[in-house]
Amino acid sequence: MKSYQEYQKSTASLRQELDKIRREHAERVLQELRECIIEFGFRPEQLMPPPCTARRRAKYYNPASGATWTGRGRPPDWIRDKDFSLYLLPANADGATVSGAVAPEPLGR
Incomplete structure (x- = not known):
């Protein structure tokens, strides 16, 4: 049976791995968004409308x-x-x- 400290270590390493994978996915998604913006010619105000003032x-x-x-x-x-x-x-x-x-x-x- 694992000790509490061993679970803490495995949890920390899993969190680090999860953060790394999330950053990689975020970079790919951002690149895909940039390509779509260029391909379809979206303007900034279409993507992020100005706040109501x-x-x-x-x-x-x-x-x-x-x-x-x-x-x-x-x-x-x-x-x-x-x-x-x-x-x-x-x-x-x-x-x-x-x-x-x-x-x-x-x-x-």
Whole structure:
């Protein structure tokens, strides 16, 4: 029966061998990708589209400080535990969402 140390050694050597094989495969895959990009004429933006940089419009406004909040993420201290509708910006008070679509009616239970 193998000892714990022997298992540790064999595990370490297997990990090294696995890492080596993975690097070899990664190099082949990368080369294949480069060839396909050239062959089919892909542009960089087709492969890796730029991240969305559009900022969300503010949905809530604090008249005391002038701070705004989009309604995403954790609510700031000035609106936490309060009625959000009191802080809605006038453009959003009619039920329109930030994107301009009309918010659906809540479902009754």
